[in-house]
Amino acid sequence: MNNISKYRLVCTLSFGDIYGQIIVWLIVIFVSLSASIGFMGASKPVFALATVGVILVLTLPFLLFAFVTTLLNHIEIAPVDSAAVKSSATSQPGVTSQRPAQATGL
Numbered sequence: 001m002n003n004i005s006k007y008r009l010v011c012t013l014s015f016g017d018i019y020g021q022i023i024v025w026l027i028v029i030f031v032s033l034s035a036s037i038g039f040m041g042a043s044k045p046v047f048a049l050a051t052v053g054v055i056l057v058l059t060l061p062f063l064l065f066a067f068v069t070t071l072l073n074h075i076e077i078a079p080v081d082s083a084a085v086k087s088s089a090t091s092q093p094g095v096t097s098q099r100p101a102q103a104t105g106l
Contacts, residue, residue: 006080013074021066028059 032055039048 008078008080010076010078011071011074012076013071017074018067018070021063021070025059025063028055032056 032052035055036048036052039045039051
């Protein structure tokens, strides 16, 4: 079980990685709403609600799959140098050598 301390999980996901997915999801929502407004104008409220429900139910799994796979593709397992771990552990116990998350400019 001590082998797990020799590795570090690094997430390199940024907003730019999922920006396109969010734009596509917003387009799907607006198309769904416009279709439902069209059905509502045609005096078919049941079809309007069914259209929104079917579009959201059918597209939500694809959206979640895209988000999860993008996240998993940006998680890296990096080996940690044992000398660096020992020197940081002896210098300040309880303080890790990881840097805090920083926003990236687009």
